[in-house]
Amino acid sequence: MRGPRGLRLVEEGLAGQLHQMLPPARGPRGRRSASCVRTAVFIFIVTFLWLQLHMASMSGGGSSTGANGAGKHGGAGGADAENSLHEFLNAVPPHLHKFLLGRNSSLANSTEPPPQPSLNLTMVRQAIEQYNAYQVVLNEGRLGPLHNDSLVIVIQVHARITYLRHLLVSLAQARGIENVLLIISHDFFDPEINELVHSIDFCKVMQIFYPYSIQTHPNEFPGESLGDCPRNIKKEQALKIKCLNAEHPDLYGHYREAKFTQTKHHWWWKANRVFDHLEVTRNHTGLVLFLEEDHYVAEDFIEALRLMQKATAVHCDKCNILSLGTYLKTYNYYGDSKNKEAAKAKRLGHSTSNIPPSWNFEILPTLYQQYQKAEVTQWMSNSHNMGMAFNRTTWREIRQCVKYFCNYDDYNWDWSLQQVSQNCMPHKLHALVMRGPRVFHIGECGVHHKKANCNSTAAISKVMKVLHNAKKHLFPSHLTITMPAKLKKTKPLRKGNGGWGDLRDHQLCYNMTVKDFVLG
Template sequence: MPRLKYASVLRVFVILGLFCLWVQIMLSASNGSIYRDSEELMNANETSEQVLALVPPELHKYLQVHPKNNSANSTERSGPKNISDIRRAIEKYNDAQYIYNEDIFGPVQNDTIIIAIQVHTRLTYLRHLIVSLAQARDIDRALLIFSHDYYDEEINSLVRSIDFTKVMQIFYPYSIQTHPYEFPGTDPRDCPRDAKFEQAVKLKCLNALHPDLHGHYREAKYTQTKHHWWWKANRIFNQLQCTQGHTGLVLFLEEDHYVAEDFIHMLHLLRSTADKNCPQCEILSLGTYLKTYQYHVNGDKVEITPWHSSMHNMGFGFNRSVWNNIMELEQQFCAYDDYNWDYSLLHLSQNRPGREKFKVYLCKGPRVFHIGECGFHHKKSNCNASTVISKVQKLVANAKPYMYPSRVTATATAGGAKHNKRLTKGNGGWGDIRDQELCTNMTKVGRQMKKYVYFA
């Protein structure tokens, strides 16, 4: 009898063990589904009929998805797999400095508005940004510069299909894609992110002596964004032939932004009134991260306030004079232990010798919106690009009666506590001396002569 009882108990434990194992497998599979690359999830969503209904039929061409690439949008996107080929293509396009549609819309002038768009791999968002740009008044007088840190033929084809204004592509040449197993990518000899200092020294990994201020080691996927932004700004202001005498505004956008049709009108209005209302304002900004939008009240309102990175980093712009001020402190930007380019600019702003912090001339009724619910900093399991895009489309449509104001009313504020909180230390991720040196070296490249390359 005891033997039978023992066998019964053993069976119960075996069954319970198998059940627990099954639960663990199911949870693991579930988590794998929940946490798979949010960019893939976002791009698996086809553009909804609701979204298409608010896009003019002639612009549907920018939203067409080729079936063979319908579900791919991570860093494993289809395209040239040979790294050497990609590097050669990047070098060719960067050397050529080719401006598409220049024969139609004329050459770049010194006061041409340059719209610099930082692009990674989120193709669905990029499509809708392009659609919004296509509907903007006076877009044919601007130059769009798409700055890529991932070389992909589908993205390239989309950008080069733009027919409503001048377009240039520049390619960040130090990307993870082109350096997958060496710095600035991830070298297999690099220290693990969470290795303790003593452990890293024993491992003799390459960057053992350079953890960040929180004791962590670099992660290439995070450092790349700051490198790319800094390279792009240097490239546009200091290295392109077409910008050699440029004194106009450079507006910074990203692939997951969306613009209102009067955003260029507002840029001209802000620029023309800033000299009178705020001569000390270095930065113009069209985007804010508001929860609600009251265009009937704020459509023609402007706020003058201290610039803050997390509040005024969307749809903001400045000219060469401000860039030269930034360049005077490039060592501070490159040495600051923060992997975010915008917080690094904030640090620079708060530590300008003998000068106040950057002031921003800000649209209270935004003309640039953030549609990127999925991606780098947004890991949502239920990502649906169409839902957010549809909301923004409707918001812009409802705000139309309050667009194109003939004048603006400016109000100066000291900013809230968040505006004026002094950075005591960065967010980390930028302790590696190699990142700091690469950043600094980007400023040492001079203006490059345009090479004439035949494009088939």
Template sequence: MYYQKRPSDQLGFQRKVLGSLSFYNLKEKKINFGSPFPVDLDELDFQRNVSENKSLYNLTEKKCNDSSRRKLIEQISVFNKLQKVKNEEIFGTFNNYSLVIVIQVNARIHYLLYLIKSLGQAQDIDKTLLVFSHDFFDENINRVVNSVKFCKFIQIFYPHSIQAYPNVFPGHDLKGCPRNSTKDEAVQMGCINAFNTDSSGDYRNPQLCQTKHHWWWKANRVFNLASLQSYKGLVLFLEEDNYVLKDFIHVLKLMEDITKHSCRHCKLLAMASNWDPVAVYGITMKTSQVAITGGFSNYGIAFNRSTWREIVKCKYSFCFYEDYNWDFSFRNVFLKCIKAPHFLVLR
């Protein structure tokens, strides 16, 4: 089993996966999934610049006036209160899920399509619950998510998004300082956070901060969903630009079994790592292996409610850590607050 996040500096890569090669290239769409997407890419009426890293702030400015933003905030509130689990008419109302998979979704719809397709071909996916957590409300994204018929799923929406609050905190406060302003320039402008830079001398960037805020809100929300109150199993955290192979659930369960007899003190599982055996030892691994380590990457981390309770007690180590990356902040929790943690990492 192999799981990998798309590198930001390339669109294609090759890796060994249980003795076979897997090629991933989103730009050229060279992934053979065997059957068509649940939604035709060409039929989607979606702004290409959303998935090409253009400014979300500019998009929200164009698409939303004050009235539509109020409606958006109300709609998000209704969605979150309903906690509607979809596909119960297909899979029943039982809540004894084998795994809960949480996907953080921004606006890269084409990447999300590939992830959904890969999930749909995974073994035992019908016994899981997918939780799609959004910070951008879009009907085309909702259409893609609602095309899922292979398991039950629920959608939740980050209520403090830049889309909903573009001109006030936590969005781009009009009284705030531009991120790259010098302190002298900021003082001269009289912006409200002129004396509050980070250690690099930069001012707050809402777009960068939103991912971290969303991650923390999402995790809290998931462990407090009504349909998961009795769930004590693993929660796996993915992102929209990830994809999985068919046996990822089986491999994750094997890793969980290992923790029960060989790594009882392991707090977290990670389904991939940044460790490169070719770079370290000059060898190519023919199979994936697991290792008990003192660190982890942000690729497919999984933990249970018991670990989450420990994490919540260390919220200040996450929220006040000076880094907009949720994964660096998350590592800081284990580094500074949770004592002597160990992690089981697939590599």
């Protein structure tokens, strides 16, 4: 078994060999042959790196079991997990079972990064650098190159592999998915997630890695630096102890927390990367759809996007963003009966963790009686940030407002985007929104939300049930556009939610618009 030093030497030697193997830059004629060679080399790199990282994990003697005895990605375990597994396997075609079956054949619930063995940080950084440098598009040889007007889907992924598995299952069942380029944007390097992504065979797929993550910078900015000010320290005290960012608390007097600032950084980096820095999308003029790992799509979402795009060209020239998902008040997670049960348990001093969620979907399915309706509205960050799509023209207007996005004291990318829309863009963001959602949010717990019961399988089961009941209403032949006589004005954003007062975050965000920027 090689030690860390031996692994680095092998990695460095491999890098030199690969540099000689890769062909020089070519024009359009040599692109296909170059792509084949790059793909072959990339597969070799991925296999080698995965094996070496796995060996490093084993040699580190670390255990991937958390304090509660759960597996690598956390979990419910026991009979309930087995029942959930069988339920989902029975609900999807057999050829998609591979996306649901992990290494331990379980459906663990995970809302945080798994406890990590001692992965070699240098190797992780090198692997990320190589993924981003080679820009290999998997399945391109079999499914053909990306057309300039084809749909590009970008998924922002952290470490919640359970949700990602189900999102992939829903994507795989969508009509027209074989023509899509799926770009998975990671801010956490994990061999099991990489293995899952490499198993995707229903469309072209590329992986990109946010290179300034907490994982790759655990003890320095953009992670938590040893000299950073504690979140709740008063500014006067911060100035006395001379912590690094003492001069720049947020508007509520708090100092930065890397786990929150990372999400906004990642969103801005991936948008810049996809529109401006990737070779495969250099000439792309079509839509880019933004999803997250805890979303779930209807099987006609691509067709719905196509109809929406056609409708805007005829009926709404001001619409520059399309929204497939909305947050509906009918998503009553626990339902009245379960709320009463939980309240009673609390009064008696009993735990509520064993009370399963009971979703209430009595109203939601009726929306699909309006299956062919879409409405025009001003884009709202808290309503239209899920399953949204726009093209390069809209992106260029957003990018020109980089300072408004990067200097706004709010750690949320969507609130920052609304700041851009209201105060900078020459054409404010107007959305065409499907009345019957085609993208659903299945993540009950995560960075921003903590609940006593984080049962992800309950959320997924109910969304699948809704889509099953609405099946006859999907794939409309046309859309009916609802356009109010006077659009309701959005309330101006007075101030943000904070968490973004550190000037280092402003500068890092701003620098991401520069193609060759490297963090110092």
